[in-house]
Amino acid sequence: MVLSIFAQPAGMTSLYLNPDLFVPSQIKKVLLMQLGLVAIVSAFFLTFGGYLMALSSLVGGLIALLPACFYGWRVGLTLSFPAKQAFQGHVVGQAGKYVFTIILFSIAFTLFTSINILALFSSYIAALLVYWLALIIFTDKV
Numbered sequence: 001m002v003l004s005i006f007a008q009p010a011g012m013t014s015l016y017l018n019p020d021l022f023v024p025s026q027i028k029k030v031l032l033m034q035l036g037l038v039a040i041v042s043a044f045f046l047t048f049g050g051y052l053m054a055l056s057s058l059v060g061g062l063i064a065l066l067p068a069c070f071y072g073w074r075v076g077l078t079l080s081f082p083a084k085q086a087f088q089g090h091v092v093g094q095a096g097k098y099v100f101t102i103i104l105f106s107i108a109f110t111l112f113t114s115i116n117i118l119a120l121f122s123s124y125i126a127a128l129l130v131y132w133l134a135l136i137i138f139t140d141k142v
Helices: 025-048 051-077 083-111 117-141
Strands: none
Touching (some): 025 051, 025 117, 051 117
């Protein structure tokens, strides 16, 4: 039984928080796949390109991963809502994901003056490709 922030077990008077942080299990799988791929790409750049390339790769992967975490959390908040409100939760989550991504790119290019663009975008794009990979892997499980 999955409980959201708005559901309380019988007899409890305080707000019950879901220990899963409101992120659905399907989204958790995608986030873990993204994290794993970012780690692999960053390790590749560390091995063959050095510290700066690895750091740039890690930053690029986090720029993809952090907004995805926000989206997953936002969608998880509306799982038990009626369809219209759940759809609005998806829209707000996706819009927030775009804004969060723009902010993170701005921060990366402002704070890291010697960032390696190739490594940054390689990891960012690799993390985004996980969505397509997840569609292939999880298609039969729907």
